[in-house]
Amino acid sequence: MAKKRIVTATINGREEEFLCQPRQTLLEILRDTLSLTGAKEGCSNGNCGACTVLVDGRAVNTCMVLGVEAEGADIETIEGLAPGDGLDPIQEAFLGNAALQCGICTPGYIMAAKAFLDENPNPTEEEIRFAMAGNLCRCTGYDKIVRAIQEAAEKRAGQPASCQKETV
DSSP, X not given: OOOOEEEEXXXXXXXXXXXXXXXXXXXXXXXXXXXXXXXXXXXXXXXXXXXXXXXXXXXXXXXXXXXXXXXXXXXXXXXXXXXXXXXXXXXXXXXXXXXXXXXXXHHHHHHHHHXXXXXXXXXXXXXXXXXXXXXXXXSSOHHHHHHHHHHHHHHHHTOOGGGSOOOO
8 A cells, every 4th residue: 555645735725734635536535535525426437527627727637636646726617706795706606507406517617617617717608608518417417507607707708798708
């Protein structure tokens, strides 16, 4: 058995130090070691997006990243997204558009949407659908999720819906 390693990372704005075996995934560390259970284990092979968090601002499937690779990283999970006791505009939009049912995929979708909207604050519907292709939902269908992300983009930009780009 390989020796455990000490890893230091900033998680949701706090410096965290944890022990992990070289073979442990970041998902296992987040859920089992740090009790951050928002990221879900869906497929364990990077295909569903349920375990998506932001690592240094990029959406990452934590089932495909080793915990030791988090050394020095800035990690944001769904638990760190909302300011204080409120909700992030993306979370509000998911609730308001009923873009969730069982909740397994929701945290991953929200974190992937955050990374996408940080890069592209005024996306078209087509761009949203393309960007979210790495996340799967077996309950809601994708239209509600796309509408929620469109609404979140509008809220973040402070624009009325009529100012958003239309898909041709």
